[in-house]
Amino acid sequence: MGVIAVVVIIFTGASISQTITFLSRSGLELTATYNKSLLEHTYSAIRYPMAIGDSDIIVEQFDDIKQNMQGVEVYVTDFRQGITYASEKERTRSPMHQHLHQPEAKQALSDTLQSGQPPNATFTETNGANSYLISIKPVLNERSCHHCHGSSQKVLGAIVVKQPVTSIFAALGATRVRLLGFYTVEIIGIILLLNLLLSRLVTRRIRFLAEQTSRVSAGDVSVEVWDDAKDSIGALTRNFNQMIKGTRDRMEYANSLKLGIYDPFFMVDPDMKITYINEAAAKLAGVQPEVVRGVKTCEELFHSDKCQEGCPIKKALATGEASLGTRVIMTNAAGRAVHLSVSSAALKDSTGRILGAFEILRDLTKEVEAEHMLKESYLREEEAKELLQERVQDLSNILTRVADGDLTPRAVVSGQDDVMDQLIQKPNETLDRMTELISQTQRAAYTVVTGIHHIARGNQSLAQRTEQQAAAMEETSATIEELITS
Structure with a gap:
């Protein structure tokens, strides 16, 4: 709203400035036109009396200007800027530059007296509370003037008219004030009207949309705004609703992913x-x-x-x-x-x-437990492997001793009734039977020796000794055969 007010003020101010400038320029141009017309009429009125040298008529003309043109000052100067005739008689014979207060006007008078060309513009000066519009026209040395002034001087002097414009400036000032007042009221009215229209058509709707946007930014995506207008705010509202719907859809999609x-x-x-x-x-x-x-x-x-x-x-x-x-x-x-x-x-x-x-x-609880079980199983297998190796080594040592003739060692049975226990038990049983057979053989041999001893002593007959010896030999043969079979 502030921007619109500034824009209205700028454009209205520019319009006021252009209007005031136009009125001021128009007023000054009209005054300048009137001033030049007065200058031409004055020159026409005094041209003939000046040509015949009738100064009385010229003085009467200037008196008439003084009486009938309130505030208008008319001067005729010679080529040295001395005042020859004036509507203000007391200024006659005084230098013209004393009555010109603007440097540009003084310079223009000097240039006109030298070149014989009138200045291209009029000049405005202020003397106290009064303002004047100054026009300058050269008085050329025409043929009708040669009988008095000769022909050597191109410019005989100049006519200077000072037209009072204080009332014109006052009127322009009053007009400026009225225009400013009018345009001020107009600006206020336009701003109030725009404010009302914007409030109804834009501001309220945008404020409401901003409130809903704040709710969305706070996390409330249940917001929905209805505006069926065909303007840009209506389109913005529909896009806002579409955006919120898309946000809700994406949030629901994300929630579905989380739940899944x-x-x-x-x-x-x-x-x-x-x-x-x-x-x-x-x-x-x-x-x-x-x-x-x-x-x-x-x-x-x-x-x-x-x-x-x-x-x-x-x-x-x-x-x-x-x-x-x-x-x-x-x-x-x-x-x-x-x-x-x-x-x-x-x-x-x-x-x-x-x-x-x-x-x-x-x-990973189940995986870790499985790892622990696998590790424990591996350790048990390693222990069993080491134990098996030890038992196999023990059995190997026993068999080595048996091979050397020592039948006393026995392999230790673990009591687990496994294959190794069964394997160990067989050699142990074999060694036990071998020990028993050897014991029987020893007893039989002892009997033979005893029989031989009896024979040697002659206590028995040869037949008895022979039978006993034969029986002992049979028993020994059976024992050896059984040992070989085992």
């Missing part, structure tokens, strides 16, 4: 405050979603081992770079350590300014 994320997910603002957390993330932390939104930071909620150093969220907020698959260990509300794989990225606006960040978490 099954894994634990949360978002933070630049101060690390949690602005959104889904049920899965809240359940993982052991809290309710509404308790932490806008209240707690992610560090206060998750207590991760990366919170102080290497935090993916802090990295995203600081550099805008994403982090994928970072392994962290968090402590939930129950104090239980939970292994997680997290991926984080920054949330940016259209200018690239970081507005926050989000993080998606994946619970």
Whole structure:
């Protein structure tokens, strides 16, 4: 509104200035025309009396001008600027330049007396409270003047007319005041009318649209403005509604994406405050979603081992770079350590300014447990392998001693009833039978020796000794055969 008022004032002021300038110029031009006409009439009236040298008639003409033309001053000067005739008789014989107060007028009079050419313009001067319009006309030395002045002087003098214009300037001033008053009232009326029209057609509608825009900037996207006008504001309003609808659609799309994320997910603002957390993330932390939104930071909620150093969220907020698959260990509300794989990225606006960040978490508890089980299984297998190697080595050592003739060592059975126990048990049984057979052989040999001893002593008959010896030999042969078979 202020701009429109300034524009109206500027254009109206320019119009006032042009009007006043035109009126002033027109008034001065009319006065100058009248002044030149008076100059020509005066010259025509005194030309003949001057030609015949009748100064009385000239004086009467100037007296008539004095009486009938109030305020008009007419002077006739010689070529030395001395006043010869004047409507103001007391100024006769005085220098003309004493009665001209404007330097340009004085210079114009001197130029006219030298060149014989009238000046191209009139001159305005002010003497006290009075203003005059000055016109100058040269008096040339015509043929009719030669009988008195001779022919050597080209210019005999000049006629100077001073027309009072004080009343004209006063009238122009009054006109200027009236015009200023009229245009001031006009400007005020135009401004009030424009203000009324703008208030009804523009200002109210724009103010209402601005209020709705403020609501949108505060986060309320349920705003809808109705304006069916065909002007630019109506088009702006319709575009505003379309923009809000697009914003709602994008927000709904984003909300749908958030709801569609099954894994634990949360978002933070630049101060690390949690602005959104889904049920899965809240359940993982052991809290309710509404308790932490806008209240707690992610560090206060998750207590991760990366919170102080290497935090993916802090990295995203600081550099805008994403982090994928970072392994962290968090402590939930129950104090239980939970292994997680997290991926984080920054949330940016259209200018690239970081507005926050989000993080998606994946619970690795089952994977970690599987890793522990696999590791324990591997360790058990390694222990079993080492034990098996030890038992095989023990068995090998026993067999080596047996091969050297030592039948006393036995392999230790673990009691697990595994294949190795079965393998160990067979050699142990074989060694036990071999020991038993050897014992039987020793006893049989002892019997043979005893029989031979009896034979040697002759206590028995040869037949008995022979039978006993044969029986002993058979028993020894059977034992050896059984040993070989085993």
